[in-house]
Amino acid sequence: AQSVTQLGSHVSVSEGALVLLRCNYSSSVPPYLFWYVQYPNQGLQLLLKYTTGATLVKGINGFEAEFKKSETSFHLTKPSAHMSDAAEYFCAVSAPSGGYQKVTFGIGTKLQVIP
Amino acid sequence: EPEVTQTPSHQVTQMGQEVILRCVPISNHLYFYWYRQILGQKVEFLVSFYNNEISEKSEIFDDQFSVERPDGSNFTLKIRSTKLEDSAMYFCASSEQELGTDTQYFGPGTRLTVL
Numbered sequence: 001a002q003s004v005t006q007l008g009s010h011v012s013v014s015e016g017a018l019v020l021l022r023c024n025y026s027s028s029v030p031p032y033l034f035w036y037v038q039y040p041n042q043g044l045q046l047l048l049k050y051t052t053g054a055t056l057v058k059g060i061n062g063f064e065a066e067f068k069k070s071e072t073s074f075h076l077t078k079p080s081a082h083m084s085d086a087a088e089y090f091c092a093v094s095a096p097s098g099g100y101q102k103v104t105f106g107i108g109t110k111l112q113v114i115p
Numbered sequence: 116e117p118e119v120t121q122t123p124s125h126q127v128t129q130m131g132q133e134v135i136l137r138c139v140p141i142s143n144h145l146y147f148y149w150y151r152q153i154l155g156q157k158v159e160f161l162v163s164f165y166n167n168e169i170s171e172k173s174e175i176f177d178d179q180f181s182v183e184r185p186d187g188s189n190f191t192l193k194i195r196s197t198k199l200e201d202s203a204m205y206f207c208a209s210s211e212q213e214l215g216t217d218t219q220y221f222g223p224g225t226r227l228t229v230l
Contacts, residue, residue, distance in 0.1 A: 036221075043119075043206055043221040044158070090158060102171050103219070105150075105158040 002027045002095045006106035014114050019063075019078040021109050023091030026072065033074040034092040034103070035065055044090065050074065061085070086113045117141040119222035121207050127228045128197055136192045136225045138207030147190045148208040148219060149182065151175070158206065164190065197229045 007022040025031055032051045036044040048059025055067040061084075065076045074091060091106040120139045128134050140147050149161040162172040164182050181193045190209075194201055204226050208219040 041223075043223040044208075045221070046218050049218065092158075102160050102163065102173070103148075103150075104160065107157040 002031065002093045002102075002104050004091050004093050004104055004106035006091050006109050008109055009107060010110045010112065012112040012114055013081045015083055016080050019076070019081045019085065019111065021076040021089050021091075021111065023065075023074045023076065023106060024072050025074060025091070025093045027093055027095045029095050032094040033065075033067060034094070035059065035063070035074075035076050036090045036092060036105075037061075038088045038090065038108075040087075047076070047089075081111075081113045083113050083115065086111055117220075119207055119209055119220050121205075121222040121225050123225060124223070125226045125228070127230065130199055130229055131196050134194050134197055134227065136194075136205050136207075136227070138190045138192070138209075138222055139188050140190055140207065140209030141211075141220055142188070144209035144211045144220075146170075146210045146212070147182075147184070148210075149192045150206045150208065150221075151203040152206065152224075153200075153203040161192070194227075197227075199229050202227055202229045 003026045005024045013019055034049045035047040037047050038044050047063050048057045050057050050067045058064045063078045065074050067074050088108045088110045090108045092103045094103045122137045147164040150158050152158045160173050162176045162182055163170045179195050183191050204224045206224045207222040210219045
């Protein structure tokens with residue numbers, strides 16, 4: 001079975017400060033990992049994903065995440081927070097159980113950016 | 116840019132009634148998914164659909180739920196006899212290829228309220 005743990009349901013940062021959203025996963029096989037963002041009253045938008053290859057992946061809006069197998073982590077970072085980054089962020093994992101069709105989401109982290 | 120659309124944006128129904136949530140996936144996509152998000156909780160996988168049949172489903176997707184692709188453009192989720200606990204945001208998603216090699220695109224969601 002696969003699972004995702006997001007540490008911190010709410011994170012507050014000052015505008016211009018580093019954003020770090022933590023995600024740890026559990027999977028019995030090499031996983032695919034995703035970060036999604038959800039703005040109020042909107043659907044889920046893919047920020048970035050890791051499938052194979054380079055462990056540091058870059059996504060949209062200046063976000064990046066690093067897959068660390070030894071730590072079973074996939075933390076999301078952004079060097080400098082912008083007010084428009086305020087949203088809810090979901091880490092997700094997919095692993096083969098008939099073809100990678102099932103995605104398991106974490107509980108989400110609400111990011112607040114303080115001016 | 117192509118997008119997944121969902122109708123209605125908000126559905127209110129009485130307990131025990133049948134509801135059909137509609138989705139129009141991106142036109143060249145072949146894989147379709149439903150997820151739900153109960154207020155304050157994480158996004159949960161319900162079902163994936165490919166080649167006119169369910170490819171994977173979660174334990175939530177019991178006999179009260181069904182999915183259908185009635186024509187070449189729509190993908191529907193039916194709940195036969197709604198319960199209070201079915202109140203949630205339901206997201207449709209689609210992908211051109213299998214999840215591992217492609218990205219899921221999510222619709223804006225339908226908020227279902229069961230009274």
